[in-house]
Amino acid sequence: MCGIVGYVGNRNATPILIESLERLDYRGYDSAGIAVIDGCEVSLYKTAGSVGKLRQMIDLNKNGGCTGIGHTRWATHGKPSRENSHPHMGDKGIIAVVHNGIIENYEELKEELIGRGHVFSSETDTEVIPHLIEENYGGDLERAVALTLERLRGSYAIAVMCKDEPDKLVATTKDMPLVLGIGNGENYLASDVPAMLKFTNKVSYMCDEEIAVITSSSICIKNGSGGSVDKKIETVTWDAKAAEKAGYEHFMLKEIHEQPHAIRETLSGRISELEAEIKLKEIGLTERQINSISRVIITACGTSYYAAVLGRYLIEKIARIPAEAMVSSELRYGELVLDENTLVIAITQSGETADTIAALKEAKSHACHTMAIANVVGSGITRHTNNVLYTRAGLEICVAATKSFTSQIVALHLLALQMGRVRGTITPSQSKQIITQLRKLPGQVMEILEKSRGIEKVAVKYAANEHYFFIGRGINYPIAMEGALKLKEISYIHAEGYPAGELKHGPLALLTAGVPVVAISTYDNTYDKMLSNIKETKARGADVIAIADESDTNIEKYVDDVLRIPDTHEMLKPVLSAIVLQLLAYYTARHLGCEVDRPRNLAKSVTVE
Numbered sequence: 294m295c296g297i298v299g300y301v302g303n304r305n306a307t308p309i310l311i312e313s314l315e316r317l318d319y320r321g322y323d324s325a326g327i328a329v330i331d332g333c334e335v336s337l338y339k340t341a342g343s344v345g346k347l348r349q350m351i352d353l354n355k356n357g358g359c360t361g362i363g364h365t366r367w368a369t370h371g372k373p374s375r376e377n378s379h380p381h382m383g384d385k386g387i388i389a390v391v392h393n394g395i396i397e398n399y400e401e402l403k404e405e406l407i408g409r410g411h412v413f414s415s416e417t418d419t420e421v422i423p424h425l426i427e428e429n430y431g432g433d434l435e436r437a438v439a440l441t442l443e444r445l446r447g448s449y450a451i452a453v454m455c456k457d458e459p460d461k462l463v464a465t466t467k468d469m470p471l472v473l474g475i476g477n478g479e480n481y482l483a484s485d486v487p488a489m490l491k492f493t494n495k496v497s498y499m500c501d502e503e504i505a506v507i508t509s510s511s512i513c514i515k516n517g518s519g520g521s522v523d524k525k526i527e528t529v530t531w532d533a534k535a536a537e538k539a540g541y542e543h544f545m546l547k548e549i550h551e552q553p554h555a556i557r558e559t560l561s562g563r564i565s566e567l568e569a570e571i572k573l574k575e576i577g578l579t580e581r582q583i584n585s586i587s588r589v590i591i592t593a594c595g596t597s598y599y600a601a602v603l604g605r606y607l608i609e610k611i612a613r614i615p616a617e618a619m620v621s622s623e624l625r626y627g628e629l630v631l632d633e634n635t636l637v638i639a640i641t642q643s644g645e646t647a648d649t650i651a652a653l654k655e656a657k658s659h660a661c662h663t664m665a666i667a668n669v670v671g672s673g674i675t676r677h678t679n680n681v682l683y684t685r686a687g688l689e690i691c692v693a694a695t696k697s698f699t700s701q702i703v704a705l706h707l708l709a710l711q712m713g714r715v716r717g718t719i720t721p722s723q724s725k726q727i728i729t730q731l732r733k734l735p736g737q738v739m740e741i742l743e744k745s746r747g748i749e750k751v752a753v754k755y756a757a758n759e760h761y762f763f764i765g766r767g768i769n770y771p772i773a774m775e776g777a778l779k780l781k782e783i784s785y786i787h788a789e790g791y792p793a794g795e796l797k798h799g800p801l802a803l804l805t806a807g808v809p810v811v812a813i814s815t816y817d818n819t820y821d822k823m824l825s826n827i828k829e830t831k832a833r834g835a836d837v838i839a840i841a842d843e844s845d846t847n848i849e850k851y852v853d854d855v856l857r858i859p860d861t862h863e864m865l866k867p868v869l870s871a872i873v874l875q876l877l878a879y880y881t882a883r884h885l886g887c888e889v890d891r892p893r894n895l896a897k898s899v900t901v902e
């Protein structure tokens with residue numbers, strides 16, 4: 294959740310650290326700090342608030358030293374404050390540490406350290422780390438860190454520097470992302486690639502329990518047993534510009550507009566010439582294994598969970614395998630009955646969501662087949678399953694997920710089609726029909742984007758409401774939930790997503806005059822039922838906004854506003870409806886003056902439980 298960065302080289306470290314932190318602040322932004330070694334002094338700058346505030350405190354032109362570490366925080370232990378912000382130091386002021394994760398046994402360690410005379414200045418779990426390293430330090434920082442790790446329980450990505458070894462950083466990780474950046478006469482570390490893209494595109498991903506000693510000219514890595522590790526260096530193809538807004542007012546709008554490309558990329562090379570077959574070698578399942586699967590569980594959190602719910606419908610409908618979707622935090626402690634014929638699919642944009650990774654680990658412990666649908670190549674989840682279907686949505690910076698969601702739905706279609714073809718539950722001609730429409734999706738998304746003005750008008754019309762309802766049936770039900778989540782997380786309007794048939798079992802009591810109800814009422818076998826639900830809500834005075842097919846000339850009679858999607862195969866309509874709802878949420882939040890890209894209390898990657 295927090296972001297850490299580090300630099301060692303021959304340049305002034307301070308502006309590099311600040312710039313790197315600014316690119317990481319989507320991981321958390323309630324306080325920030327850096328520490329730089331200046332000759333024989335450690336200079337520490339910390340503040341509650343954003344990295345921008347930290348930048349204002351510091352004279353960036355003053356060369357404060359060429360080795361440093363930095364941190365942007367999303368509080369877990371201790372309130373957001375200067376005292377609790379990182380870096381943290383020990384008593385003697387020689388060790389500085391930044392940390393992402395949670396030290397589970399910090400209370401007992403803290404008590405022990407206080408008993409030996411250590412004085413603590415924060416409420417954080419992190420602060421035990423520099424105190425322990427200081428105790429273990431006898432002139433060799435790497436060894437002191439290794440000895441300290443023996444005492445820590447929990448998850449961590451840590452970067453450490455020492456006043457007495459000023460040209461070096463030591464970094465280590467367990468269950469947390471940590472990337473090393475390889476420069477020319479300088480090296481970097483960060484929780485995530487965008488932090489260092491401006492400086493280098495050569496990266497190496499650290500694995501659990503490795504310890505890296507980083508100097509300006511070398512990076513030496515040892516594994517948990519002390520053996521040397523030869524790491525693969527990867528070249529990242531995103532350029533630094535991709536991490537910027539490219540002229541859009543917000544990252545969210547930019548990312549909504551990137552969906553035609555994201556969908557095209559996700560399909561690319563995975564559909565055969567004959568247009569009836571799907572090629573997903575990466576899912577790691579033989580035809581025999583696909584035939585032996587008796588149950589599919591799709592697990593995820595937040596928006597990815599709504600893709601999972603949709604995936605459940607697709608797999609049941611196309612591949613005829615019993616399927617269910619489970620929120621990862623429920624699966625991980627669920628004591629489920631799982632076996633080797635169960636396929637567990639984890640969906641995650643970031644690949645770092647702690648609950649999703651834990652759910653996948655739980656499934657593995659029951660010998661299930663596992664796979665992940667992930668967006669970030671080399672992210673944490675990919676270390677827990679060899680079978681990863683990447684969504685290729687590209688870097689997503691806005692906290693609210695958009696292009697990753699629609700790419701996940703497209704990936705789930707491909708998976709369901711492949712399984713359906715192998716199991717013979719879908720004919721080549723049915724498969725070809727869906728594939729032909731999948732290919733048309735990017736163009737249809739463009740059509741929606743070109744008509745955004747109409748969506749904006751509707752958003753503004755209803756923006757003053759305190760409550761919103763979203764209803765849908767079947768594959769439109771997860772879209773109703775996602776529409777509600779999008780609106781609430783960025784505009785702070787209370788919104789509920791409901792299966793339309795459930796309205797009369799409770800929520801109708803809240804439907805009073807003027808409450809907007811978004812009814813996803815595209816043509817399918819529940820269309821008439823949706824019309825009945827619309828009438829029910831209208832009878833209570835609600836204002837209904839329908840999401841409807843272009844060709845539906847009937848719907849206007851029953852509703853107040855209609856937002857249209859191009860006609861397509863009924864199973865692909867959720868992709869298009871989701872984009873309309875993303876724009877509805879975006880324009881509402883923008884009209885209300887909300888901080889669209891960084892909603893309060895939320896972070897992009899939820900790497901703690």
Ligand code: M6R
Nearest residue numbers: 595596597641642643646693694
């Ligand atoms: O990176 P993940 O897909 O695993 O993230 C899961 C959720 O944290 C994420 O979808 C969250 O709900 C977004 N803020 C939704 O817009």
